[in-house]
Amino acid sequence: MQKVKLINLPKIEDPRGNLTFVEEKNHIPFDIKRVYWIYDVPGGEVRGGHAYKKSDEFIIALSGSFDVIIEDGKMKKKHSLNRSYYGLYIPRLHWRTIENFSTNALALTLSSTLYDGYDYIRDYKVFIELTKQ
Ligand code: TYD
Numbered sequence: 001m002q003k004v005k006l007i008n009l010p011k012i013e014d015p016r017g018n019l020t021f022v023e024e025k026n027h028i029p030f031d032i033k034r035v036y037w038i039y040d041v042p043g044g045e046v047r048g049g050h051a052y053k054k055s056d057e058f059i060i061a062l063s064g065s066f067d068v069i070i071e072d073g074k075m076k077k078k079h080s081l082n083r084s085y086y087g088l089y090i091p092r093l094h095w096r097t098i099e100n101f102s103t104n105a106l107a108l109t110l111s112s113t114l115y116d117g118y119d120y121i122r123d124y125k126v127f128i129e130l131t132k133q
Helices: 125-133
Strands: 005-008 034-038 047-052 057-063 065-073 076-081 086-090 093-099 105-113
Touching: 057 076, 065 086, 076 086
Parallel strands: none
Antiparallel strands: 005 086, 034 105, 047 093, 057 086, 057 105, 065 076, 065 093
16 A cells, blocks of 8 residues: 655745645656645534545645544544645545644645545445455
8 A cells, every 4th residue: 555645845945935836746646637625614624534445645735734634544643734835645545534724724635536426435434444455
């Protein structure tokens, strides 16, 4: 199974304002098929709470901060994202929950697949069974 990891992105510092970019295959280990973002999250709300069968993702806190809780069936780990020049790579078959959103948090996600509701594993017990295979 691929490993969850924080990936630093290039940061071009400039007195006019900094610039960061991400390229498929160069910085993240997949081709980008879809980009979506979560924003205007009311205080205390939690997003996610599922895994994917085939999608790999890369999540960046473009603005503000939030925590991504990752479970692989054996371990559970919290990753706090709060800078726009790095992100969290989450391979398929990891249970992920996003919480503790700050005001004005903007969570950008790059995905390796087009949207497919059938790719979701929303039942935690099914997820645990799949991680044993
Ligand atoms: P979902 O991924 O379940 O959100 P969460 O971050 O809470 O896990 O998506 C919420 C809804 O949005 C769901 O009805 C599916 C829809 N959706 C799309 O249509 N396209 C997308 O790319 C995504 C990510 C979600």
